Amino acid sequence: MCGIVGHLGPQNSVESVIEGLKRLEYRGYDSAGVSFVDETNHLKVFKKTGKIENLQKILEEQNISARSCIGHTRWATHGEVNDTNSHPHSKNELSLVHNGIIENASELRDGLLKKGYEFNSKTDSEVFLALVVDHVENGFELIDAIIATYKIVKGHSAFVILNGKTGEIFAIKSGAPLVCGINTVSSEVLVSSDPYALAGMVDKIYFPEDKVLCHLSVGNTNLLNFYELDKEKSKRYLSKKQDMVHDPADKGDFEHFMLKEIHEQPELIRSLTQFYFQGEGRDSLEKARQMDFSKVHITACGTAYYAGLVVRDYLEKFNKISCSPELASEFRYREPLIKPNELGLFISQSGETADTLAAQALCKEAGLKTLSLVNVEGSTLFRDCTENLLIRAGVEIGVASTKAFTQQVLTGRIFSASLNEEFQNESFKVEMTKKFALLAQRVDELLARSEEIKEVAESIYNYEGFFFTGRGVYFPVALEGALKLKEIAYVHAEGYAAGELKHGPIALIDEQKVNIAIVGPELFEKALSNVQEIKARKGVIVTIGPRGNKEAEELSDYYIPLDFEGLDELSPLYVNVVNQLLSYYMAKFKGTDIDKPRNLAKSVTVE
């Protein structure tokens, strides 16, 4: 969703901010803007709806050089998509960019309107700027005006303010992501809502906490200072030297990030057991397994929720622990029955999904221990949970989550394994490592057969509707397959428990509907008889099934044979790669924007 980048330093700040904003394009946005202090020491603002290129074109015509700049990509919430509602918002040599939602904006706006304040936009964000301006007009120093305003507004937000008179930048957040970084060699200082914007630009990175004001300035001994709300110097940030050299904008030889990320899976699968059994992950796994609990509540959104369904199967099957998975957006408002001796387990790629964070806060408040399976170290979820298990997926740029799903499930499997006594035996770990390696090998083999899957995609992409069906362990990946397809190919797809079709949806089946039937070794006969039911109603059958099974093959219009032997509980992940490739190629034939599908954002930081 919205993205923030601010830069201060000897280099051209506008160029650095545009570079940072481009890296955040993957999050989704509908307009972009920058404001900066130009060579004549005046505040300038440029904003434009649509792609960053539209903005960049205008900026290039101006031949701009600036020493301080803030920028924003907006994903509209309050107020339609237009240039005026785009950020930054400016008044009296002050400029503001904002991520999140100010919940009491309309009440605050009314108060300001009564005082005669004239708003330019319909956004909640401008209310923050208006309050700062109002405080300054009433004699406050700028820093005090920002702090006073911060104390009045409600909701999860990150605010970044540029002082057009001095070039200094202030940033503060409440429940929303914010990161600051310094390049100690070039004396540049940056702020962003996403660490990927700073990759390769900084060598020191800080994650400030809520209620800590960040002050970016040059000409000071410290380029970056943190203050508590009483203006005392603060140390409340997570300082971490991170490997930020990786450029997330590099697709390598792949046409899309999604395809690149699908292909990264075998390597990631191979390295996960090493990380948790021999490497740096041992400590966090040990801490997680020491958490004592009688039941697990899994909450997550979208793909991460489907990963949670597989993890539920693991915890119940291998650990006999009662487990209830639930969508975070429902859980948070449902007054769920949760007790302090239970565990809240939260799954998230970004660690910034608003509903998942709210579910975590609810569990924490009720006294539960909380554990995350999360990709982004230092994210809000990571910081808020009692313990964390990193899923180690690396940067995921494609909006459609692929490798993160695989790693979430596998990290869940490792967590589940660690809870049993047998985990103390080295031989158990060796066996598990072999099974992960086997999965990686099968995925490698499958990727080598991409052309075959592409041909199936080409034959079916124009049909009217798609049912992904599966039973038992394959049901969650049927749901995930359908989500992936609708998300990137914009076709109607549903994931269904195969046994449920005859309770309603079978009425939809005709020769224009495709059933992508997952028929793995578990509940094979039963799943196959469900395929028969669809076949009898003239549905088009694409079966993902065991290699060499004549009966399944003859029943199908298209058959994608898989080698399931030895994969056991990991086999849903193997099937899921077929679904990933099918969706990818169908979207490609449809000609959609695969990495940045319409209406979607990579990280859903509003509810």
Ligand code: M6R
């Ligand atoms: O960052 P998270 O894992 O918390 O995100 C959750 C969902 O928004 C995400 O998985 C979404 O469903 C994906 N775009 C699906 O591909």
